[in-house]
Amino acid sequence: MTTTTQKDRRGAMLRASIAAVAVLGIGGAITTAAWTDQVTFAGDVQSAKFDLRGAVQGGAWYDGPIDLGDAFKNLQPGDVTKTIALKNNSTVNAYLGESVLEVDPALNGAITHSVENLPASLAPNGYVNIKVTFHVADDLPMSTAGKLQLTFPASSAR
Structure with a gap:
């Protein structure tokens, strides 16, 4: 094998790895956001009087x-x-x-x-x-x- 071929392979693997990480990261963020939800309740509060x-x-x-x-x-x-x-x-x-x-x-x-x-x-x-x-x-x-x-x-x- 020639040196150029090894460099080309390493470069291609590095680019593929970076692309995979980017896709997984973005997909994970989208998935997390899609499953987040909340509901809030509020009301006036007044304690009882004791006398x-x-x-x-x-x-x-x-x-x-x-x-x-x-x-x-x-x-x-x-x-x-x-x-x-x-x-x-x-x-x-x-x-x-x-x-x-x-x-x-x-x-x-x-x-x-x-x-x-x-x-x-x-x-x-x-x-x-x-x-x-x-x-x-x-x-x-x-x-x-x-x-x-x-x-x-x-x-x-x-």
């Missing part, structure tokens, strides 16, 4: 703390009952937990409470009137002042 309100004996609705009135002035042993209302001012259900009473340590645990008619949940804009009875024990320290706080926890999830 539990309370009122005492027909009063206005408040977030709290809500004044229980004069019922605890000159307190003596016995029971004091209040009608308290809860309103779900939310856009979702409010699941009610067990009420919690915190009493000033100066009162030596002499005040406890019980709740009647507390539902497990309230629908949006629903409300309920409940009776809360504060039990004042005989061992209430005389001439002692302090604070008490009654809390009704609620959650948007069970």
Whole structure:
């Protein structure tokens, strides 16, 4: 074989290889583009409102703390009952937990409470009137002042 023939063959193979790569590359790009697609969804977003309100004996609705009135002035042993209302001012259900009473340590645990008619949940804009009875024990320290706080926890999830 002559040198010219080998050079011609190498040149022809190089040109054929470059042409094959070019064809495959362009064909691959076209194939990839032909199989690409997408769809998009969009919308306005607004989160739910969660707001539990309370009122005492027909009063206005408040977030709290809500004044229980004069019922605890000159307190003596016995029971004091209040009608308290809860309103779900939310856009979702409010699941009610067990009420919690915190009493000033100066009162030596002499005040406890019980709740009647507390539902497990309230629908949006629903409300309920409940009776809360504060039990004042005989061992209430005389001439002692302090604070008490009654809390009704609620959650948007069970």
